[in-house]
Amino acid sequence: MKSKSILLLIFLCFFLTNKLYAEQNQLVGADADYGEHLFGECVTCHNSTGLGQGIPKITGMKTSHFITKILAYKTKEKENAVMQMVAERLGEEEINSLALYLSKLK
Amino acid sequence: MTKMKRRTFVGLAAATTTALSMPSIAFGALPRVVVIGGGAGGATAAKYIAKDSKGAIDVTLVEASKRYYTCFFSNLYLGDFRAYGSIGHNYYGLAVNHGVNMVHEWALSVNNAAKKVNLGSGESISYDKLVISPGIDLKFESVNGYSAEAQSKMPHAWKSGTQVQLLKNQVKGMKKGGTFVMVPPPNPYRCPPGPYERVSMIAHQFKKSNPTAKIVILDPKNKFSKQGLFMEGWQKHYPGMIEWISAETHGGIKKINAATMEFETDLDTFKADAASVVPAQRAGRIAMNAGVNNGDWCPIVPASMQAQADENIYVLGDASIAKSMPKSGFSANSQAKVAANHIRGSLTGSKVFTPRFANTCWSLVATNDGIKVGANYKATDEKIDKTSGFISKTGEDSNLRKATYEESIGWYSGITSDMFS
Numbered sequence: 156m157k158s159k160s161i162l163l164l165i166f167l168c169f170f171l172t173n174k175l176y177a178e179q180n181q182l183v184g185a186d187a188d189y190g191e192h193l194f195g196e197c198v199t200c201h202n203s204t205g206l207g208q209g210i211p212k213i214t215g216m217k218t219s220h221f222i223t224k225i226l227a228y229k230t231k232e233k234e235n236a237v238m239q240m241v242a243e244r245l246g247e248e249e250i251n252s253l254a255l256y257l258s259k260l261k
Numbered sequence: 262m263t264k265m266k267r268r269t270f271v272g273l274a275a276a277t278t279t280a281l282s283m284p285s286i287a288f289g290a291l292p293r294v295v296v297i298g299g300g301a302g303g304a305t306a307a308k309y310i311a312k313d314s315k316g317a318i319d320v321t322l323v324e325a326s327k328r329y330y331t332c333f334f335s336n337l338y339l340g341d342f343r344a345y346g347s348i349g350h351n352y353y354g355l356a357v358n359h360g361v362n363m364v365h366e367w368a369l370s371v372n373n374a375a376k377k378v379n380l381g382s383g384e385s386i387s388y389d390k391l392v393i394s395p396g397i398d399l400k401f402e403s404v405n406g407y408s409a410e411a412q413s414k415m416p417h418a419w420k421s422g423t424q425v426q427l428l429k430n431q432v433k434g435m436k437k438g439g440t441f442v443m444v445p446p447p448n449p450y451r452c453p454p455g456p457y458e459r460v461s462m463i464a465h466q467f468k469k470s471n472p473t474a475k476i477v478i479l480d481p482k483n484k485f486s487k488q489g490l491f492m493e494g495w496q497k498h499y500p501g502m503i504e505w506i507s508a509e510t511h512g513g514i515k516k517i518n519a520a521t522m523e524f525e526t527d528l529d530t531f532k533a534d535a536a537s538v539v540p541a542q543r544a545g546r547i548a549m550n551a552g553v554n555n556g557d558w559c560p561i562v563p564a565s566m567q568a569q570a571d572e573n574i575y576v577l578g579d580a581s582i583a584k585s586m587p588k589s590g591f592s593a594n595s596q597a598k599v600a601a602n603h604i605r606g607s608l609t610g611s612k613v614f615t616p617r618f619a620n621t622c623w624s625l626v627a628t629n630d631g632i633k634v635g636a637n638y639k640a641t642d643e644k645i646d647k648t649s650g651f652i653s654k655t656g657e658d659s660n661l662r663k664a665t666y667e668e669s670i671g672w673y674s675g676i677t678s679d680m681f682s
């Protein structure tokens with residue numbers, strides 16, 4: 156019983172590490188510290204406690220979902236003057252750093 | 262994780278918790294930051310320095326009030342869109358969540374050479390870096406006849422709090438069909454669209470309960486923020502109620518008389534039944550005392566928000582000349598994060614990132630009719646330069662205006678959570 160639990164734990168650790176590794180590898184130039192710093196810009200409007208009235212919640216967003224949305228604002232496919240302005244000055248390094256940091260938030 | 266490692270980890274966690282809960286007096290060796298002013302600039306700076314340094318910097322916030330009423334959204338209280346209590350906030354979150362030492366006293370003076378702040382109680386606090394974010398003081402004398410005494414008859418209501426409650430009572434109690442006179446301040450001042458959002462909210466009140474009332478704006482300026490949008494909204498929602506008279510047209514306010522409620526201009530003498538007079542402004546007094554001002558405002562180094570006059574002092578928000586950023590809560594919050602990152606870097610050697618500034622100001626014209634203006638900024642050697650921006654358009658559809666209003670509610674919740682929790 157005990158050894159089964161340990162095996163399960165090892166498997167889980169391996170899986171999670173791998174997943175994180177894969178995600179990090181796709182995020183070129185990503186730096187979680189930079190992401191945390193940049194996130195300061197987001198939480199002026201996006202309530203960090205997760206309330207989403209009028210402005211959607213972004214904590215806990217999937218990395219791919221976040222990147223898709225930001226790029227849609229950047230290309231102005233998605234409407235919202237504030238978000239288009241925010242996305243406009245985010246380069247690949249900034250977007251990936253934010254994505255990495257967001258993926259680490261619960 | 263081995264047993265050994267786990268023990269080390271637990272030990273470290275315990276040490277961190279203890280350090281955060283210890284009073285500041287035990288931190289002899291830690292670098293000290295003192296922040297004066299618990300508004301959008303000061304509260305944000307105190308929080309981010311404490312949060313990001315994880316106990317490596319001792320942060321003290323000096324703010325006289327235990328409960329802080331935001332200036333932003335006070336107009337929505339005037340229009341009955343917010344309860345007064347909903348714009349009040351306390352500092353428990355900063356103390357409990359981030360270990361900020363709260364000192365609820367007035368900062369009386371700064372001794373730059375000794376790096377000390379002298380408090381109203383007679384005690385003093387030493388600092389390695391000082392953040393001054395006192396907001397504005399009002400230059401009552403800038404409007405001939407206005408004074409600290411006249412503010413109860415013609416509230417400025419430009420620092421939130423009880424003045425806004427007083428103004429609301431006077432608006433609601435104004436005689437039927439009476440005239441409300443609004444005197445906005447000259448540039449530069451806190452919250453450029455604020456006086457015109459205020460007029461919108463007062464008009465909203467009158468439309469409900471005093472529909473024949475009139476509002477006259479005696480402006481010391483010839484144009485104002487979001488002018489086309491406000492004018493369009495006034496025409497649409499409050500036709501015939503609001504008259505904006507520019508400085509060119511009235512020729513200047515020569516004198517006001519708070520006893521008779523009269524406003525004398527070259528054009529005419531206007532008699533008010535209720536009024537709001539917002540005089541010219543300058544940086545809060547403590548900034549002058551610290552000698553970091555040049556005239557009415559404090560010049561800063563754009564990349565860090567350090568005062569040009571003293572590298573150990575940072576000036577945030579309304580008190581600074583952060584050209585081209587407007588004086589707004591959003592601007593102050595943005596500047597605070599740049600300063601916090603720079604202060605932490607200089608005290609602990611942590612990474613200092615390229616400064617990024619932003620601002621957006623939302624205003625409410627009528628129920629579900631929100632408008633906004635915003636810009637990105639970057640630091641150059643000379644100034645905080647606008648790199649891009651946007652403004653709501655006239656003729657936008659009502660769904661977009663409703664979404665903009667709802668966005669402003671989300672922003673209020675976001676920024677106040679960012680400042681105070």
